Amino acid sequence: MNLAHWLAIILAISSIIYPNRPYAADDIQHSLLRADQLRSSEPAEFKVILAALETQVDKMSTEQLHYFNYLSAYKLSFQGQFDKAVTIYSQILNSNANDTLRFRANMSIINSHAISKNWSQGLAHLAINIDLLPSIQPKEIHQLGLLIAAMFYNQIRQYELGLNYAKRLEAKVSQGRNFCIAHNLKLESLFKLELLEEDDPQIREGIEACQQSNEVVMESAIYSYIAALYLNKDKPDEAINILESNYSDLKATKYAHFLAVFDSLLSVAYLKTDTLERAEEHALTAIDYSTNIGNNEPTVTAYRVLYQIAESRGDHMMALEYHKNYAEADKAYLDDIKTKHLAFQLAEHQAAEQKSRIGLLDKQNNLLKIEQRLARSEAENNRLFIALLIAIITLLSFWGYKSWMTQRRLKQLAEFDALTGVFNRGHFTQLAQSALQYCHNSDIYLSCILFDLDKFKTINDSYGHACGDWVLKKVADVCKVQGRSNDIFARLGGEEFCILLPGCDLLTATKLAETCRKKIAQIDSSDSGAEFMITASFGVTDAKLSGYDLEKITADADMAMYQSKHDGRNRTTVFGLVDSDENAESEGIESRQGQLTL
CATH class of the missing domain: 3.30.70.270 (Reverse transcriptase/Diguanylate cyclase domain)
Structure with missing residues (x-):
């Protein structure tokens, strides 16, 4: 599932952040909490409360002002003014606001970068949230942080990391929407890592978790993994059975992304059974559903099926046209994958470079401390001073050599491909x-x-x-x-x-x-x-x-x-x-x- 869609679902339920917290005695705090609870469920009333609060800004405490700015930024995001919203969220993140509010503001920044496919910035802010996570006390927000980490890593195809955070989330919940999503993310990671079998008991657990919370879309995602596993094992009839039996429920949700997934899988399954008309019908439907989704795998699959059908019919002109569309869609989809992979590599490289700089600063700090000790001891014992000075020179030479080796290694990593030895x-x-x-x-x-x-x-x-x-x-x-x-x-x-x-x-x-x-x-x-x-x-x-x-x-x-x-x-x-x-x-x-x- 597209990360922006996931985050829209999760952030839409953020009214659970303070569900049982009593209102503060003063009207400003009461209004702030009320606006936070209504911001996604009652947007019209949320705007009215926020407008009234704007007249009370000069009476707010510092913490209340941060809270008000956060809600104002949310309103801008809701209106599609992401750049202005991110500016305010960033100010909150870098302020003296409490960790929970800073964490929430940073989650909104991650969401904005996900929507704009700015994966490098999204990863940088995700790292901030992961550092803040241990200090976040409200369990709902803590779970939300784990959930977003798992979804973001899955979206950029870092499934091992996604699986890790999905399992951590699964260990903290036992029912409800988050329980369903945790299972879904875990199964998605296992499926993409080729560690999932169609008879794995974890699949049944995930379906039951989503059925209990009536999450049809996420339940359908699990069915798509099962169908794909059947197709990988050349069992098209089983794939058709599971997709067709759940198609009507998914269609009622009008969720285009997974409808495209279902139709593309059905087109492959019917092609394998030589039911060409049904295969063509589902391939065209998949393309129709994918129109506004962007580069995606269902479109690639659907055009490949249409090309194969046209070729089998001897319609070479149509086959050529479909193959052209397939090649273009496949290249665009692979380019997206490369972009995500490069963003993750860049983030890892920057983290390694930052760690190296911190280590170098620590060494420089140690050097200063040693020099201070030498200055204090000079008056007491000149011979000790000389001995220590020699030791310092030796250490400086060693550290200089280590620093040179580190810089050389960083240059190697920055310029050459580690596997082949040619330029990166x-x-x-x-x-x-x-x-x-x-x-x-x-x-x-x-x-x-x-x-x-x-x-x-x-x-x-x-x-x-x-x-x-x-x-x-x-x-x-x-x-x-x-x-x-x-x-x-x-x-x-x-x-x-x-x-x-x-x-x-x-x-x-x-x-x-x-x-x-x-x-x-x-x-x-x-x-x-x-x-x-x-x-x-x-x-x-x-x-x-x-x-x-x-x-x-x-x-x-x-x-x-x-x-x-x-x-x-x-x-x-x-x-x-x-x-x-x-x-x-x-x-x-x-x-x-x-x-x-x-």
Whole structure:
């Protein structure tokens, strides 16, 4: 489920924050608590109370003023003015307000960043809430903090962390909405981690928890996991049975996201049973439900099913159109996944860097203390002073060496991919921008090669991630040998690599790409402990065709690479016009007139 939708559900029940707390004697406190209780259930009355409170601002205590500002920010969020609301929430977070109010304000900031898909900022504020969590006494808010942490981590595909917080929440509740959500998040994490079986007793526990609180949407989410497990085991009839028997209840909720999930799964199930008309009907319905959801897996699944149906009917024009839509949806969906993964990596890197800086400050502080002791003892014993001074110099040398090693390690982490030893995406971007600018100013050739390993997920799934890591390192080593020392070779993420070649024309770059492709295909996988083929699809362009803009030249190379994928994989495709050179033809390189369209 989309995190913004989850948070909307959870924050909508925030009137439970102080359900049994008696009103304070003064009217201002009474009105503040009343407004907080009504802010989601009775928005009109909430606005009336807030307007009356605005006339009493000068009579409020500091804590009451923080409370009033929080409610005012909530009103702005409700009206869609998220930037203004976040400004006020941030002021509360950085103020002397009590921990509970600061925690609630920060949860609202997390929600705003989730809606705008600003995952890096969302992770930064989630870390603040996790630090505050032990000091939060109201059990409802404490549970809400655990719940949001589990949902946020699941949304950015960090399912191990999501599972941890879901289990912590499950241990603190035994009934009600939060109990249902805790089960749902736990099952989602287990499903995505491939640790869930369709007959797992935890599934029945989750369904019963959601039925007790009449949470149809979250109960339907669990049914979707079961259906997907059946389809993974090639049991389409069982999947159809469980989805169809619960479809009408879900449809009554009009919840588009899970209706799209149900319909996309039904389209796959009916396709497996050769019931093509039903499969087509559900695929089209899934796409219709997904229209306003953004990049999502049901859309990808539905277009793939429609493409397969059209192809089976011999309608090649329609099949081509559906395949184009499928490729575009799949790329957009994968780009979202990459964005979330990079945001999490950045957050981890920043946390490590911050920890290193704190350690360095601690060492510097220790150094100052030692120097003070030396100054006080100088008058008492000159010989002791000299001995201590020598010790300080030794310690300084040691700490200096350690600091140099730490900085060197941080530089390595910041510039190179830890697995393959080639540049990472961030450092590649910096080097590539400089190279493009230099070549542009100097009117020098520049070419770009982008390639992606074919069916890499199958290798990971069949032989394990250790084998997949071996493949990535081997491919990187093979390709590094073929290039020049000034080529900019990077792993952009997953199984995708890029080589930027300053001073290299298109024909030479194409030959290099073809050489790399052949060398990859010749890799002996037996050293990995398994026997399988390794191939890659290449896309090539140069600055004359795509210009000196990094985003444009990599996008064109990416488009050519996807054409290679589309044309059968394990081949090289040149973007735009390619000279009909005998050498190019002898290498088996495709030449295409005009821009490639997938």
